[in-house]
Amino acid sequence: MHCEMPMTVIDQPQGTLTLQTLSMPSDTNPLGDIFGGWLLSQMDIAGAILALEVAQGRVTTVAISGMKFLHPVPVGSLISCYSNLRSIGRTSIRIGIEVWIKDFKTHHRLKVTEGEFVYVAIDDEGKKRPVNEI
Ligand SMILES: CC(C)(COP(=O)(O)OP(=O)(O)OC[C@H]1O[C@@H](n2cnc3c(N)ncnc32)[C@H](O)[C@@H]1OP(=O)(O)O)[C@@H](O)C(=O)NCCC(=O)NCCS
Helix, strand or coil: CCCCCCCCCCCCCCCEEEEEEECCHHHECCCCCECHHHHHHHHHHHHHHHHHHHHCCCEEEEEEEEEEECCCCCCCCEEEEEEEEEEECCCEEEEEEEEEEECCCCCCEEEEEEEEEEEEEECCCCCECCCCCC
16 A cells, blocks of 8 residues: 655744844854854854753753754844753753744745754753752
């Protein structure tokens, strides 16, 4: 029997909006587009905002994976970072992060970057601690 699965097109941001900012001329690479390292750092901050809530205290970034730069980002773009809690371990918190930009004239939104960030809950000495222990 031949069974065809319906194709699902997800064109909406996944997760909660945890950070918004504007890309500035000082954030560009030599080609005039936004520098990937700057975007990465916005994503790190966006994920940390959610991780801080989940951990109810200090966190630090331990790993980044699956980074994809999907489209160049022009100067003056509204940068929206969406954070999606994927799992909570003993000391770690896995968060999927997407960056979307929006064209103010057409209202068209475009996902430009995605990746997964892992944060570890830490105590005042910077040592790992169980997520639900403050
Ligand atoms: C984060 C840190 C406190 C972890 O201490 P550690 O003793 O190495 O901890 P572990 O190896 O036991 O890992 C802790 C948790 O992170 C997870 N983890 C560690 N490395 C990982 C990786 N590469 N990918 C995914 N998860 C990872 C572990 O699975 C563990 O999760 P769990 O407790 O929920 O099961 C320590 O490595 C550190 O201080 N790193 C520097 C962090 C930093 O400065 N970040 C800023 C970037 S410049």
